[in-house]
Amino acid sequence: xxxxxxxxxxxxxxxxxxAEVFAEDGYALASLPVISRRAGVSTGALHFHFxxxxxxxxxxxxxxxxxxxxxxxxxxxxxxxxxxLLVDVSxxxxxxxxxxxVLRAGFELxxxxxxxxxxxxxxxxxxxxxxxxxxxxxxxxxARGVSPEAAAVAVVAxxxxxxxLASRQRVRSSPRLVEQFWALLLPGLAAPSHRLPVLPGPRxxxxxxxxx
Numbered sequence: 001x002x003x004x005x006x007x008x009x010x011x012x013x014x015x016x017x018x019a020e021v022f023a024e025d026g027y028a029l030a031s032l033p034v035i036s037r038r039a040g041v042s043t044g045a046l047h048f049h050f051x052x053x054x055x056x057x058x059x060x061x062x063x064x065x066x067x068x069x070x071x072x073x074x075x076x077x078x079x080x081x082x083x084x085l086l087v088d089v090s091x092x093x094x095x096x097x098x099x100x101x102v103l104r105a106g107f108e109l110x111x112x113x114x115x116x117x118x119x120x121x122x123x124x125x126x127x128x129x130x131x132x133x134x135x136x137x138x139x140x141x142x143a144r145g146v147s148p149e150a151a152a153v154a155v156v157a158x159x160x161x162x163x164x165l166a167s168r169q170r171v172r173s174s175p176r177l178v179e180q181f182w183a184l185l186l187p188g189l190a191a192p193s194h195r196l197p198v199l200p201g202p203r204x205x206x207x208x209x210x211x212x
Contacts, residue, residue: 010048013039015063018056019105027057028114057109061120064106068093068121072128082136084191084197086102086129089176090159091200107160116144126156143191155156 017039021030032053036046050056075088097104103121110120133148133155142148164178179199190196 007049010039010041010045011059014046014056015059016102019060019064019102022057022060022105022112023101023108027053027109027112028112046108054115057115058119060102061106061109064103064121065119065124067096067100067103067106068125068128071096081141081194081197082132082139083141083186083194086132086136086155087182087186087197087200090155090182093159094162104163107163122160125159126152129155140191141194143189146189152186154185161178170186174201 013209018030018035021035021038026033030053032046033043035056036043039046046056050059071089071092072085075085075092080088097107106121107125109115110122130152135140135150136142136149137146142151158181159178162181165177178201182197182199186196186199
């Protein structure tokens, strides 16, 4: 049991260290010795858990995908329509990208020119947004003439951009940027017969943040 616990901790430390190095240096320049030193484990221990850098990168992507899925499950438990869920999850995702190196690296690995990856959180997130907006259209939540595919492209690209700004340039106003994005998009996206979703932000205040 003790060995199993130690092994789990070692794998977690390696995944986090790898994510930090991948995010800082890129996949091609990231070296396993640097990753093992940052994780505080030997190179031998790293190779025991992850025989190659590619397998380590895949584990980072898998952990990042799981993190996005947890955000969706957590927000989905609160009920509400598809647009409200999308607004809430996108706000949470931008906030998480700013502070979670594993999540951030998972998204960036897919766009790294030195590594071709068809998996990862970016693909899962894009497919989820597309599917959710198609469901919202079927439920009558989208305004007439709105293309779920075009709206999904705008959401996916914007959320990724806001997350990159928050993490790389330390833009503290990124949550506000998300609010401004939705304040601009929602009036044209939501059907008049549906109450516009509440913008992302602190829920504890109890204030109505519905765009006017």
